[in-house]
Amino acid sequence: MCNRAVNNIIGAGIMPRAASGDDKLDRKVDALFERWTADCDADGQLDFYGLQTLICREMVEAGEVLVRRRLRRSSDGLAVPLQLQVLEADFLDATKSGVLGAGRLVQGIEFDPVGKRRAYWLHAEHPGDAYGALQNGLQSRPVPATEIAHVYEKHRTQARGVPWGAPVIRSLRDLDDYEVAELVRKKTEACVTAIVFGDDEAQQGIAPSVVDADGNRVEQFEPGLIAYARGGKDIRFNQPSATGGYGEYKRASLHTISAGFRVPYELLTGDLSQVNYSSIRAGLVEFRRMIDAVQWQLFIPMFCAPVWRWFTEAAWAAGQIPSPDVPVEWQPPKFEAVDPQKDAMADLLAIRSGTMTLAQAIARQGRNPDAVLAEIAATNAKLDDLGLVLDSDPRRVTKTGSAQASDQTAPADPEIAPAQADQQD
Numbered sequence: 111m112c113n114r115a116v117n118n119i120i121g122a123g124i125m126p127r128a129a130s131g132d133d134k135l136d137r138k139v140d141a142l143f144e145r146w147t148a149d150c151d152a153d154g155q156l157d158f159y160g161l162q163t164l165i166c167r168e169m170v171e172a173g174e175v176l177v178r179r180r181l182r183r184s185s186d187g188l189a190v191p192l193q194l195q196v197l198e199a200d201f202l203d204a205t206k207s208g209v210l211g212a213g214r215l216v217q218g219i220e221f222d223p224v225g226k227r228r229a230y231w232l233h234a235e236h237p238g239d240a241y242g243a244l245q246n247g248l249q250s251r252p253v254p255a256t257e258i259a260h261v262y263e264k265h266r267t268q269a270r271g272v273p274w275g276a277p278v279i280r281s282l283r284d285l286d287d288y289e290v291a292e293l294v295r296k297k298t299e300a301c302v303t304a305i306v307f308g309d310d311e312a313q314q315g316i317a318p319s320v321v322d323a324d325g326n327r328v329e330q331f332e333p334g335l336i337a338y339a340r341g342g343k344d345i346r347f348n349q350p351s352a353t354g355g356y357g358e359y360k361r362a363s364l365h366t367i368s369a370g371f372r373v374p375y376e377l378l379t380g381d382l383s384q385v386n387y388s389s390i391r392a393g394l395v396e397f398r399r400m401i402d403a404v405q406w407q408l409f410i411p412m413f414c415a416p417v418w419r420w421f422t423e424a425a426w427a428a429g430q431i432p433s434p435d436v437p438v439e440w441q442p443p444k445f446e447a448v449d450p451q452k453d454a455m456a457d458l459l460a461i462r463s464g465t466m467t468l469a470q471a472i473a474r475q476g477r478n479p480d481a482v483l484a485e486i487a488a489t490n491a492k493l494d495d496l497g498l499v500l501d502s503d504p505r506r507v508t509k510t511g512s513a514q515a516s517d518q519t520a521p522a523d524p525e526i527a528p529a530q531a532d533q534q535d
Contacts, residue, residue, distance in 0.1 A: 111275065111371050111373065112167055112371075114371075114377050115372070115373055116167045116170060118397075118398075118401045119401055119404055119405060120159075120443065121442075123158070123163075124405065124409065124441065124442050125477075127438065127439045127478050127479075127480070128140050128436050130437050131437075135432070137480075138431065142189060142190065142425060142430060142431070145189035146158075146189040147159070149188050150194050151196075152180050152193040152195040152196075153196075158417075162413070162414075165413060168198065169263070169271065169409075171274075172198065172271075172273055173199070173262055173271035173272045173274070174199045175196065175260075175261050175262070176202070176258055177196055177197070177413060177416075177417070178195040178258055179192065179257045180192070184428060192421060200233075200236055200237055200238065201232045202232060203231040206231045215231070216269045218250070219260075219270075220252060227255040227260075228254070229254055229255055230253050230258045231250040231251065231253075232251065232252075232253050233249070234249060234250075235248075259417065260412065261408075263408055274370075275367075275370055278366060278369075278371070281367055281370065284363070285360065285364075285367070288359065289360075372400055373397070374394065374397050387448070390448065391448050410440050414440055422435065441473050441477070444474055468483075
């Protein structure tokens with residue numbers, strides 16, 4: 111469940127692109143950031159985009175996560191003397207609440223008199239770590255808020271986050287209990303194959319008499335068991351009954367759970383039996399709008415933007431860039447097309463009609479427009495040197511940007527034909 115949301119929010123990663131307007135500076139900063147991403151994890155296991163996935167999963171599962179800035183020495187051999195430490199929300203000392211001078215403490219978060227976050231009170235070790243507890247790890251101390259990125263979804267002006275699945279935790283538990291009870295019932299039915307009713311007075315029950323080491327009787331069922339009962343001369347075979355409504359109940363429960371996690375039922379379960387092409391496309395529209403909101407209103411402001419600021423400050427302090435203030439543009443991952451051809455034609459028409467630029471179309475694919483356009487230019491130059499043409503389509507674009515088309519041009523999709531005809535007219 112959490113993986114579906116994380117995969118759509120992060121995908122391969124939300125990528126930054128320096129946008130100062132100085133091409134030379136932007137290329138330098140982008141190259142520096144690319145080198146830094148490989149060593150930015152304080153644990154030494156993930157790169158920057160792997161940390162994004164980890165942080166987003168913590169946000170969905172636990173409701174919140176802390177990212178701490180860790181400045182390093184120039185002698186540590188990093189591209190930029192900075193690393194990121196991901197901390198579970200349990201590191202926050204929730205016992206710290208109350209008045210603190212002119213400010214206040216709320217569940218481990220210190221606020222100044224005007225309500226701005228001033229510090230986070232963090233444990234030295236995880237409270238669940240037995241070794242850390244023995245080493246006074248339960249003691250907490252304040253860490254300046256400028257050193258922490260607190261990532262969580264704000265439903266109101268609360269100080270802490272709530273797990274995304276909180277509204278349906280009871281439904282998850284009920285579904286699990288139902289499936290366990292159903293499984294136990296089926297196993298019990300499968301254990302007793304037949305019951306023989308005879309007049310053997312020594313037979314005292316429907317199960318064989320088994321005793322343990324202390325002589326206590328142990329009643330048990332076994333698969334394929336034929337049990338003997340008292341007072342009768344008949345044999346009856348066990349007939350396991352079919353469970354009615356199991357599939358309907360499970361489907362209804364999963365619909366409730368998917369709504370709680372804000373993930374479409376079809377993505378949550380992989381069950382596409384109840385949808386068609388049009389309904390799945392329409393259903394994904396609202397889901398993608400929600401993903402856009404999470405990316406641009408939550409994850410980028412709360413995590414990506416602080417990290418970029420920390421990165422440029424550290425690079426400037428190390429003398430690698432001339433200014434600590436470098437504007438940035440973020441590129442979330444693209445949404446995979448249900449029908450790639452139609453989506454590509456829609457982008458083509460938007461570009462030709464002037465409602466979208468080529469750079470915007472490339473950015474929607476989760477790629478750096480400058481890098482892609484430079485690669486296209488280099489490829490075209492190489493092909494020209496070799497006397498080759500990459501695309502045999504008769505339509506061309508001149509150096510002045512005007513579109514040319516030969517009489518052989520024919521739209522591949524009849525839905526595009528009217529628009530193309532209008533443009534040619």
